[in-house]
Amino acid sequence: MYDGRTGSTSPFEQTVYLLSTAGRAADHLLADRLDSRGMGRAHQTLLSALAQLGPHGRHDLVERAAATGTDADQALDDLLSAGLVHSMVVHIGGRQEVLTITPAGQAALDVLHEDASAVQEDLLAPLTKGQRAELNSLLRRVCAAAGRGAGRRTPARPGPRWVLTGGQRRRWVVEQDAAAGAAARPDRAAPGR
Numbered sequence: 325m326y327d328g329r330t331g332s333t334s335p336f337e338q339t340v341y342l343l344s345t346a347g348r349a350a351d352h353l354l355a356d357r358l359d360s361r362g363m364g365r366a367h368q369t370l371l372s373a374l375a376q377l378g379p380h381g382r383h384d385l386v387e388r389a390a391a392t393g394t395d396a397d398q399a400l401d402d403l404l405s406a407g408l409v410h411s412m413v414v415h416i417g418g419r420q421e422v423l424t425i426t427p428a429g430q431a432a433l434d435v436l437h438e439d440a441s442a443v444q445e446d447l448l449a450p451l452t453k454g455q456r457a458e459l460n461s462l463l464r465r466v467c468a469a470a471g472r473g474a475g476r477r478t479p480a481r482p483g484p485r486w487v488l489t490g491g492q493r494r495r496w497v498v499e500q501d502a503a504a505g506a507a508a509r510p511d512r513a514a515p516g517r
Contacts, residue, residue: 410424
């Protein structure tokens with residue numbers, strides 16, 4: 325595994341894979357914390373959106389929070405029944421349900437933020453205060469660039485692809501692009517295998 329002192333030729337130790345691995349670890353730890361509080365990611369997302377954006381119609385809140393339909397509806401029902409969100413009906417251009425975060429909801433969100441800080445402390449324990457600040461700054465730049473390029477995807481390069489051969493002995497082989505004129509190379513480890 326990559327030890328940070330020397331470069332690596334392994335593609336699984338490239339930055340994109342390391343970011344993905346760190347992200348999965350953070351998601352898992354945060355999910356455990358949320359689960360211990362009887363909440364999921366949708367609950368946290370909706371509470372955060374209401375705290376940051378103020379009162380919202382149900383449909384607009386779900387859309388703004390980028391939560392998925394049934395998960396968001398169930399999470400909102402959970403938050404309403406727990407008294408963390410308040411619902412009122414207004415009649416402006418038709419009947420609409422408007423949701424607001426309650427003081428109890430804000431207190432619950434504060435606890436969730438403390439949980440996120442604890443997860444961050446666990447994950448970043450090997451880094452100094454200066455390294456943490458630098459990492460945060462670098463990740464902000466990466467996320468900003470990713471946000472700007474979200475609509476532009478790099479097309480996959482034509483070339484080898486993994487296929488499962490038939491016959492008496494099934495095995496994975498790399499099938500080269502026919503235009504390249506290369507033959508299949510047997511007995512290579514398949515991706516994820």
